[in-house]
Amino acid sequence: MGEQRVTMNTGGEAVLGEAVVADFRASLGGQLLWAGEAGYEEARKVWNGMIDRHPALIARCAGAADVLRCVNFARAHHLLVAVRGGGHNVAGNAVCDGGLMIDLSGRKAVRVDPVRRTARAEPGLTWGEFDRETQAFGLATTGGQISTTGIAGVTLGGGWGWLGRKYGLACDNLLSLDIVTADGKLLTASASENEELFWGVRGGGGNFGVVTSFEYRLHPVGPVLGGIVAYPFAMAKEVLRRYRDLTRTAPDELAADAVLITMPDGTPVAGIAVCYCGPIAEGERVLRPLRAFGPPLMDQLGPTSYIAVQKMIDAFYPPGIQNYWKASFLQELSDEAIDTTIAYCAKLPSPMCHAVIEDQLGGAVSRVDPGVTAFNHRDVQYSFLSLGVCTDPAEAMPCMQWARALWEAMQPFSSGGVYVNYLGREADEGTERIRAAYGSEKYQRLVALKNTYDPSNLFRLNQNIKPTLTGEHR
């Protein structure tokens, strides 16, 4: 133990004396780590290997009381704060350089109430861990499309996934949450308690406090019809057009992603990953066009468990490698947009770079009154992702350039908006893109909420809503 050099919330550095740090450590039910201690290196790693930050202190919280202690300590000492849920965010906002990382990744309790069809869940869970518990009762709620993403960041940014078109976003299924706010209060937010805060946390990200518990509505789910069908890359145009035809008229039960990607054996493919969460026979009828144009290279489509579908694309997104993403919503999936995507994916700088078109919106998501949550963009259907991915950091620059160039080329087809959870670092994206993610009208309302709950911008390591109150704190 010794004194700690720390980064402050408003920039600049300070030194925390040995006794201050020792008292803080002794106050915690969980562990406090700093550089050089066993566990520190592992605890500071997040999913995106491009992020390499060193917090001065990592508090592995044992529960809400520890979160409260961390928030009070950070506020008292003006520390830069990062909050970690699943640690999956591509921007790496779960970890900071020099400040305090409030690490909730060990908090994984779930309590399912099969009668009321609800689940109370802690913020360190991944969707795979959450689903394992709820599916034991034949239940599920909308989560991200892969099992390793954290429930916390996904839900706070909106949260779409295989069940979203049928049951709404993850945030639409949120009944309440417990949150420690910047002034050190533990509040419950729901439709009947702290209603404006409840509006803001459903799409406004981690801007308003540290969530210690989420309560979700569950639905009977499974088995489902799911899997990946892949064709040779040479057929990409036809595959993407068929994907468009399928998704334009798809029933709510169907969610589908189209991807131009290279398989681990080096074969470039045009693939479609689907989940149909209704009666299997009906799903087979709906998905028949996917198989009706020549023999696919790979056809995994079949009845399966929801848990299996949640894991079907995990292997394409391993932790610890270099990831640079650019995203936009599309106005529509025009022939020109399809041709542009194919042209760039035909010239990859590295085999793991790829493009994804997601059809995870529409359906029930579009029928929720847009004013009810801070999540924006309920009127769009397709999300587009250009992913510069590689294992070797030396290749990262060309991959980033490729991802940016494809994204630029797709801008004529963009709605102008972007999903807040797909944004990269603020320094790279710029504040305008953050506003575009929230939408200008909702951004103003979110700023008012930020002024109420976090006027000093203690929670700034996220897609940050800047408070407009005067003073030193901005």
Ligand SMILES: Cc1cc2nc3c(=O)[nH]c(=O)nc-3n(C[C@H](O)[C@H](O)[C@H](O)COP(=O)(O)OP(=O)(O)OC[C@H]3O[C@@H](n4cnc5c(N)ncnc54)[C@H](O)[C@@H]3O)c2cc1C
């Ligand atoms: C491979 C991959 C697939 C993805 N697929 C989907 C998908 O299908 N659907 C979808 O909607 N999104 C998807 N995402 C995006 C995902 O929503 C974000 O990456 C999300 O932020 C991850 O949440 P997390 O808890 O794992 O992340 P973290 O990195 O831990 O946190 C993300 C943000 O939330 C804040 N935060 C975390 N926990 C808390 C908390 N308890 N209280 C307050 N703030 C908190 C953090 O400070 C940070 O700003 C995907 C991302 C990746 C990398």
